[in-house]
Amino acid sequence: MYVKPQGGALPQPLGILAAMAVEGQAIEAALAVPQSRVILGRPVVSGLLKGHRVLLAYGGVGKVNAALAVAALADAGAAAIVLVGTAGGLAAGLKTGDAVVATDLIQHDVDVTAFGRPAGFIDGEMAGGSADADLSDRLVAAVTQIGQTVRRGRIASGDQFVASQIRSREIADQFDAVAVEMEGAAAAQAARQLGLPLAVLRWVSDGADDQAADDFPKFLAHIADLDLAAVKAMIV
DSSP, X not given: OOOOOGGGOOOSSEEEEESSHHHHXXXXXXXXXXXXXXXXXXXXXXXXXXXXXXXXXXXXXXXXXXXXXXXXXXXXXXXXXEEEEEEEEOSTTOOTTOEEEEEEEEETTOOOGGGXXXXXXXXXXXXXXXXXXXXXXXXXXXHHHTTOOEEEXXXXXXXXXXXXXXXXXXXXXXXXXXXXXXXXXXXXXXXXXXXXXXXXEEEEEXXXXXXXXXXXXXXXXXXXXXXXXXXXXXXX
């Protein structure tokens, strides 16, 4: 069972989850005494970042991979998890390079509305969950410290790269979401069931619109350095 550290200390080992290698490669390169292993089919690298024990997992794209990666980090001994990476921006005013820190996360492609239940819910529970408040506060402070714009709000997740203005507006309106991606809500649901605090940091790579397939790959050149800077700023 997770026990909150005394005195506001950042939990350690801190699990860091990245779906794609490009999202975590700068963090991995910065680790002292790195050691690699494979747990539940997920690559996990342990090491020290600014003297803080870190476990970095590469989960793979999509919800099933995200849940497996959370389980792998739990098996490796992570005390808390921070999910990093990209998202499509849904809220008005969000620009490429802005950060979104999740308040909560919901799976937009979970649909049992045929039985009179709300979209995004299973057995009366949100398919996802709330982000840990303390970790999320640390992320907001870290992003602010490195000079980037940050917004808090709900993130919607699904096994779909959203590249349609019509679909992105549907998700934003139906779920009151500020960003959309492919892993966060599944990671949140798995972490909740395992009793692990989790926070989610997403950098806006595109507008989840008709230009997203062109904009997303262009942004990937920046993601590794942004993730590293934010995680380092968390560790004080």
